[in-house]
Amino acid sequence: MPFVRKNTALTPFNCPCKQPAHSLTISVLHICKISKLRSITYLILDVTCTSSLNLHEYRTTLKNIFNLKSSINHLRLYGFTIVELMIVLAVIGVLAMIAVPAYQGYMERVEAGDAETDLTIIQMVIDDFELTTGNLPNSLTEIGMDGMQDPWGNPYVYANHGSIPPGLRRKDQSLVPINSDYDLYSKGEDGLSSPPLTANNSRDDIVRARNGGFFGKASEY
Numbered sequence: 001m002p003f004v005r006k007n008t009a010l011t012p013f014n015c016p017c018k019q020p021a022h023s024l025t026i027s028v029l030h031i032c033k034i035s036k037l038r039s040i041t042y043l044i045l046d047v048t049c050t051s052s053l054n055l056h057e058y059r060t061t062l063k064n065i066f067n068l069k070s071s072i073n074h075l076r077l078y079g080f081t082i083v084e085l086m087i088v089l090a091v092i093g094v095l096a097m098i099a100v101p102a103y104q105g106y107m108e109r110v111e112a113g114d115a116e117t118d119l120t121i122i123q124m125v126i127d128d129f130e131l132t133t134g135n136l137p138n139s140l141t142e143i144g145m146d147g148m149q150d151p152w153g154n155p156y157v158y159a160n161h162g163s164i165p166p167g168l169r170r171k172d173q174s175l176v177p178i179n180s181d182y183d184l185y186s187k188g189e190d191g192l193s194s195p196p197l198t199a200n201n202s203r204d205d206i207v208r209a210r211n212g213g214f215f216g217k218a219s220e221y
Contacts, residue, residue, distance in 0.1 A: 108189075111151040115186045115206040116215040118148060122156060122184060123212055136160050136182055150186035150206070157193070159183040170207060172221065173198045178209035188218075197221055 125143050130136050140146040140158045149155055160182045161169060169177045170185065175196065187193040188204030196202065197218040205218040214221060 111189070112206055112217060114151045118150065118156065119184055119186070119206065119208050119215055122148065122158070123208060126158075126182070126184075136162065138163055150188075152186075152189050152191065154187050154191050157183070157185050157187065168195055170209075171196050172209075178207065178214075178221065179211050181211055184208040185218075 122140070122145050125145055126137060129143050137143045137158075138160055140148070140156065145158075146155065159168065159170075161177075161180070166177075170179065170183045172178050173196075178197070185193070185205050185207040188202075188206060190201060190204055192201035193199075193205050194202050197205070197207065203217070203219040206216065207218050207221065208215055209221055
């Protein structure tokens with residue numbers, strides 16, 4: 001609390017009313033010290049010298065102004081917090097827009113890579129069967145690979161060219177067969193496929209082409 005000499009009548013700002021304001025000055029300056037509303041307090045002190053309000057009413061007025069200052073500070077803090085929250089949400093949204101497609105693309109590459117590995121393994125078993133018997137198997141069941149599924153839960157497709165008509169062989173964009181011995185492929189994520197690699201439902205197929213010289217997406221062949 002500010003120092004005030006005893007038995008001395010304080011008259012704030014040389015007020016013309018010349019009325020003692022000892023208790024009032026102490027109360028006002030104490031509130032001023034707490035709220036730091038020095039400019040507002042000066043204004044109130046000036047008014048107190050010319051008004052007819054009693055001491056209780058002065059203190060009530062000062063208390064209301066102090067509460068108003070606290071409310072304003074609270075609103076400012078609350079508004080700043082909302083702005084920060086909006087910024088954080090915006091950043092999260094941008095990161096999600098970038099991260100989700102990137103993750104989906106990553107998973108597609110992983111699944112395609114797994115399917116290519118499976119096709120390579122199946123081809124090795126087929127080649128071993130051909131070396132042993134001199135013939136290509138008629139189905140994957142014949143070499144014990146019929147239970148193998150692609151990453152999307154569908155069975156791999158094998159077609160011996162000696163057992164199917166030319167119209168059912170897998171073909172490139174020029175309608176030329178992509179293999180001369182047999183076709184081996186996954187129908188991809190959609191589980192659908194057509195002989196031409198350019199068909200809409202064949203673009204995501206994982207195929208063996210060039211008699212084993214290529215393994216990958218039909219859209220990349």
